[in-house]
Amino acid sequence: MFKHILVPVDGSDSAQRAVEHAASLARTYGARLVLLQVMVRIGSDQVPASLREVARTEHIEVTEARLLRSVAESIVEKAKDLAKAGGAEDVETAIEHGDPANTIVDYGTAHDIDLIVMGRRGLGQLAGLLMGSVSHKVAHHSTCACLTVP
Ligand SMILES: Nc1ncnc2c1ncn2[C@@H]1O[C@H](COP(=O)(O)OP(=O)(O)O)[C@@H](O)[C@H]1O
Ligand SMILES: [Mg+2]
Structure with missing residues (x-):
């Protein structure tokens, strides 16, 4: 069902959990991560x-x-190790620059992504927020399925 899964990573614990979930989905569906x-x-x-x-x-x-x-390189390489350890076989990394939410949504459209898996929160310090601004904006604007991981 899902063939191209995108995981935006910022080095946070929440994004790390998103990688673990995405790796398990990638293994199940034989998807590229x-x-x-x-x-x-x-x-x-x-x-x-x-x-x-x-x-x-x-x-x-x-x-x-x-x-x-x-x-940035160390964030994606650590995430790649985690994804491989979680059973994902086809794993790519990418580094872009710009506004995170817009760049994530545009990347998804340009690369035929059918599922985005991301942390519900990231590195932000604002305690009490259920969702961060990036995950909130991506969930609203992405045209593909979007899973946020607590
Ligand atoms: N600069 C970024 N690059 C890639 N992914 C990001 C970036 N910032 C946030 N994310 C993704 O969005 C999720 C939620 O982060 P965010 O909305 O920024 O919450 P917070 O406000 O807590 O930092 C992260 O777990 C990560 O998956
Ligand atoms: Mg953030």
């Missing part, structure tokens, strides 16, 4: 003043853009 991280900030190519001296003595290029990119 795409793990998508949306970078909200691309970051500057300037080396931050606080790191400039370390960067100079270590001869490494520590730009803000590189740091943010490696955080």
